[in-house]
Amino acid sequence: MLKIHTPLRVTTNIRTPVPPQQLLHKSYSTHITKNRHNSYSHIPQRHSRSLFHPHHSHNTSPRATLPQRSCSRSLHSSPKMSSDADYMAFLEKANQDTGASATTQSNQKVGTTSVNTAVPKGLASVEEYYISDADEPFEPVALSWTENKLPSADDLKSLLSHSSAVTTTPVSEFDSKDQYKTVLDAVQKAGNGEVKVFRVELSETRAEYYVVSVNAEEGKVVGLKALAVES
Template identity: 45%
Template sequence: MSDDAYSSFLDKANSDLNTGRSQQGGGTARTETVHTNVKVPAPLQSVDAYYISDTDEPFEPVAFKWEGASKGKWPSADQFSSLISPSADLSGSIETLSASSFDPKNQYASALHAVRAAAVEEDSGADQSTVDLKIYRVELSSTKIEYWVLALEPAEGRLVGLRAKSVES
């Protein structure tokens, strides 16, 4: 094979790969985990836990400004979609889970504990066990799922927690 033929072969192979990516992965919305100028609570910065799926991914800290937090109000699917992905409407692919259905085998107790700890002020003396958690399951594609383990943090008007990416084939 000549150098020109080989070069042409490589160009074609690379262009096919890029085309395939835009068709398959281009439709997958990107989500963000921390709003600008919103501080991530300390308990979320040191979580060393992985969500187990086809690919084991680390839990990532989440911190959003959310006015409803100070009123004890959770975001609806539409509101949550605009928080995590301002450029794409994901509301049709969002469902909520209970903590027990998200973690039936108690594999993620340290992650759930960190989210509860992040929702209460360190010096308030509040009981972390009373903090409600909500898990949003966001289906980005037929195999890419994100789990958002969240708590309301009323004092700062934030939604705080952890995001886990999952590949489920």
């Protein structure tokens, strides 16, 4: 029997040459990968846990908290204001003190005392105002007087026990615009028909104007007065 020998196939491991561009790209990629690994190797790995997963609700890891800011001027830091009730009581007392002070100031009227005897009815019903920087109402004047003549400036100063200047003002100057005819008529009827006007100084910017007459039968000086603010 004839044997046919098959020739042996000899293979050689021949590599196809790689282009230089591919070699350079591969080397650069390997270098970048190693650098990344080295850069992040010191950072500890964190386990991924869902905050809302039911199995991790018992996590007791410490949480970062913000520092509390202290207020050195807190109202509740005082022992007298340790509660809301104490604080409200403090506010109410402050409001009461302010109201009392305002009431006291309003009750302290600026001016002289112009009444020490009965006021004629005709003068009490007059509702007129003296026009100045602050419009003030006319008020009755009724002072005890034993003379049968109009007082002088010094006499009125003595009746009022006033220390500042008291001067006489002409009626024509007092009512130069015919604004106070009602005042003048009321004073004439309450007295003997003769009227005199005085300026009583209170301060550099304030004065009182007295419009007076004499009622000899009742023994008094009667009239009206008003505060003037003269800036």
